[in-house]
Amino acid sequence: MAWKAKAHYLKRLLDRALNNIGCCDLCAADVHSSYLLAQPLQQSLICQFCVDDLPYFKQELLCANLLNWPAVYKALPNIHFDKLFALAPYSYPFDTWLAQFKYSGRFELANLFSALLSAQWQSSLMAQSHFDLVLSVPLHSKKWQLRGYNQAHLIAQNFAKQLSLPYDADLLIRIKNNDSQMGKTGAQRRKNLRNNFALKQDISSKVKHVLLIDDVVTTGTTASEISKLLKQAGVQTVTLVTVCLSLPNK
Ligand SMILES: [Zn+2]
Incomplete structure (x- = not known):
């Protein structure tokens, strides 16, 4: 009709x-x-x-490594990663987006974060460095099942694809399902996270330079524990890549 x-x-x-x-x-x-x-x-x-x-960090002033900023280096003691690449401070609209991404299932924000990260990355000194593998900070399997997704994994898989780097979502595992790190001091976090991560299999001897992706970095303790584990397994450098840096005493 x-x-x-x-x-x-x-x-x-x-x-x-x-x-x-x-x-x-x-x-x-x-x-x-x-x-x-x-x-x-x-x-x-x-x-x-x-x-x-948007309120980005000025990568050109920091040689794309926030650890070159004395205030940041001082605020992150005892870290085992070598460089820190962060897109922006933890302020609006990133704080709102990250909360929606983490707790309200706005998965499409992973595309936005990885697109902004890779654009900044490709325009910075980081684009001239060689990396062998991209990893993401894992959730414990119970927490992953409960939430239904790992926000760091969603960002990492898009970011690795845009930079044409290999990404391994299964190599790192979280073996303890401990409490949230929120509200804990650096020392409490380090104690809480001790022996918290493991490698599912031996890491290839060819993997020397790793990019580790997380959504937010606060004390750097989680990434530092993972970096320590990777270095014990033969990795030479770990560069932490994150959407936001939220210093505890900002
Ligand atoms: Zn607009």
Whole structure:
């Protein structure tokens, strides 16, 4: 019947319109292709104006390593990773996005975080360094089952893909399902995390330089424990990559 064909046609038009036009998560403007530091961003969540306006760390002043900033180095004592690459301080809108990502299942934010991270990375000194493998901070299997996903894994798999680096989601395992680290001091966190991680299999002798991905770094204790384990297994350098740095005494 003619009216049925017409309704079908209108529905197809509406579907196409809904799929082709995105709406900026921050200002509600239409989202078209956007760029950060001349790198095309494969994301459809925020518009070019908001991409440019986000509160990034200035990688060019820090040689893309936040440990070059004395205040950060002093705030992260006893760490075993060698470099820290963070996109932004833990402030709006990243704090809101990370909470939505972690607790409200907004999986699409993994694409935004990895797109911003890889654009910053490719425009920085880090792009000139060689890395053998990307890993992510694991959740305990019980917590993974309860939450349904590991946010660090979602960012890492996209980030590795965009940099064409190998990613191993299974090598690192968390063997203790201990309490949340929130509210604990660095010393308490270190005690809580001792012998918390393991390698599922021997790490290849070819893997010397590793990128470790986490969503937020606070005391650096978790990443440091993993870095210690990796170095005991023969890895030479660990570079920690994170969306936000949230120093405990900022
Ligand atoms: Zn916008």
